[in-house]
Amino acid sequence: MLSSVKQLLTDHGSGGLFSALSIFPKSTKFEAQDEEEKIILLLRPHFVTNVWWIILTIAMIFVPLFWTELPVISFLPDNYLFVLTLFWYALILTFVFERFLMWFFSVNIVTDERFIDVDFYGLLFKHVSVAQLENIEDVNYFQKGVMAAFFNYGDVLIQTAAEITEFVFNKVPNPEKVVKVLSELIAEEEREALEGRVR
Amino acid sequence: MNYLVDLGLLSVVRIFLWALLLMFIIFSLVVVRQVQLMSRVLEVPISGGLKLVALGLLVFAVGIFIISVVVL
Numbered sequence: 064m065l066s067s068v069k070q071l072l073t074d075h076g077s078g079g080l081f082s083a084l085s086i087f088p089k090s091t092k093f094e095a096q097d098e099e100e101k102i103i104l105l106l107r108p109h110f111v112t113n114v115w116w117i118i119l120t121i122a123m124i125f126v127p128l129f130w131t132e133l134p135v136i137s138f139l140p141d142n143y144l145f146v147l148t149l150f151w152y153a154l155i156l157t158f159v160f161e162r163f164l165m166w167f168f169s170v171n172i173v174t175d176e177r178f179i180d181v182d183f184y185g186l187l188f189k190h191v192s193v194a195q196l197e198n199i200e201d202v203n204y205f206q207k208g209v210m211a212a213f214f215n216y217g218d219v220l221i222q223t224a225a226e227i228t229e230f231v232f233n234k235v236p237n238p239e240k241v242v243k244v245l246s247e248l249i250a251e252e253e254r255e256a257l258e259g260r261v262r
Numbered sequence: 263m264n265y266l267v268d269l270g271l272l273s274v275v276r277i278f279l280w281a282l283l284l285m286f287i288i289f290s291l292v293v294v295r296q297v298q299l300m301s302r303v304l305e306v307p308i309s310g311g312l313k314l315v316a317l318g319l320l321v322f323a324v325g326i327f328i329i330s331v332v333v334l
Contacts, residue, residue: 080308092305139275146279146330153286153322157293160315164293167312168300181303186296191303 081167083107083216084236093172093179094191104173104244107166108234109216116162123155161186171219171232173245178221180230194225196252202245204238221245276334283327290320 085091085105093102127148131137136147165183172179180192199221206217217238221230235241297316301309 080306090307094303140272142333143272143275143279146326146333149326149329150279150283150286153319153326156322157286157290157319160319161293164297164300164312168304170304183300186292189299189303 081110083109084241093181095193096174097176100174100176102172102174103248104171104241106171106173106232106235106241107169109214109236111210111214111216112234113162113166116158120155120159123151123158127151171235173241173248175248175251178230178245180232192227192230194221194223194227194230196245196248197256198223198225199245199249200224202242202249204242206238219245279330279334280327283323283330287320287323287327290316290323294320 079085083106086103088102088105091102091105096102130144130147136144139147164186168181169183170179170181172181175196177193177195180190182190184190201222202219204217204219206212206215211217211234214236215238216234216236219232219235219238219241221232222228223230232238232241294313294316297312301312
C-alpha cells in the first residue's frame with residue numbers, strides 16, 4: 064500500500080533518532096497509535112532552527128569569567144561567587160535541556176491514516192491536534208528567508224475539513240517532499256475509499 | 263559600621279540565593295514530570311536516557327542547595 068510513498072522517499076535515508084525528517088522511524092510510537100497504524104514521517108523543525116539558543120548557550124558559558132567586572136556582584140566574597148557560578152551553570156544545563164526537549168518532542172507525525180501535530184509551549188503547555196488524511200482539502204508549503212532557502216526548510220500548510228481547519232508543520236526540512244508524500248497519501252486514501260478498503 | 267552593613271547585605275544575598283535555589287529545585291521537579299509526560303506522547307528509544315538526564319538535573323539542583331547551605 065505504501066510502495067508509492069516509499070518510492071518517493073528512496074533518495075532520502077531513514078534519518079537517525081535526532082533527525083528532523085525520519086522516514087518510517089523504528090521503535091517510535093505515539094500516544095493513541097492504533098496497532099495497525101504505521102508512522103510514515105516523523106517531522107521536527109530543521110536542526111538549524113536551534114542555532115540561536117546554541118550560540119546563546121556558548122555566550123552564557125563565559126559569563127562567570129566576568130563576575131568581578133559586574134558592580135552588583137563584584138563585592139561578593141568568593142564562597143558566594145562559587146555558589147552563584149554553580150547555580151549559573153545549572154541554569155545553563157536546564158536551559159539547554161529544556162530547549163532540546165521542546166525541539167525533540169514538538170513533532171508532526173504522518174501515518175497511513177492521519178496526521179498529528181504535537182506542540183509544546185514551554186514546559187507546562189502542550190497542544191495536540193489530529194486530523195484524518197481523508198479530511199485534507201489542500202496542502203501547500205512556503206519558504207521565507209535566506210536561512211530557509213539555504214537549508215531547504217519551510218512551513219507546510221494543511222487545510223482540512225475537520226474541526227481545526229488549518230494545520231502548520233513549522234520549519235520542516237524538505238517541505239516539497241513532505242507535500243508530495245501527503246498528496247500521495249491523500250490519493251491513496253481516495254483509492255481505498257473507492258475500492259471499499261477503508262479501515 | 264561598613265562591616266555591619268556588608269554583613270546585613272550578605273545575609274540578604276544569602277537568603278535570596280537560597281530562595282532562588284529552592285525555586286530551581288521545584289522547577290527541576292517540573293522538568294522531571296514533564297519529561298515523563300512528553301515520553302508518553304512520543305515513545306522513543308532514548309526516553310529512558312532523557313528521564314535520567316532530568317533526574318540528574320534534579321540531583322544537581324539539590325546538590326547545589328546543600329553546598330550553598332554548607333558554604334554560605
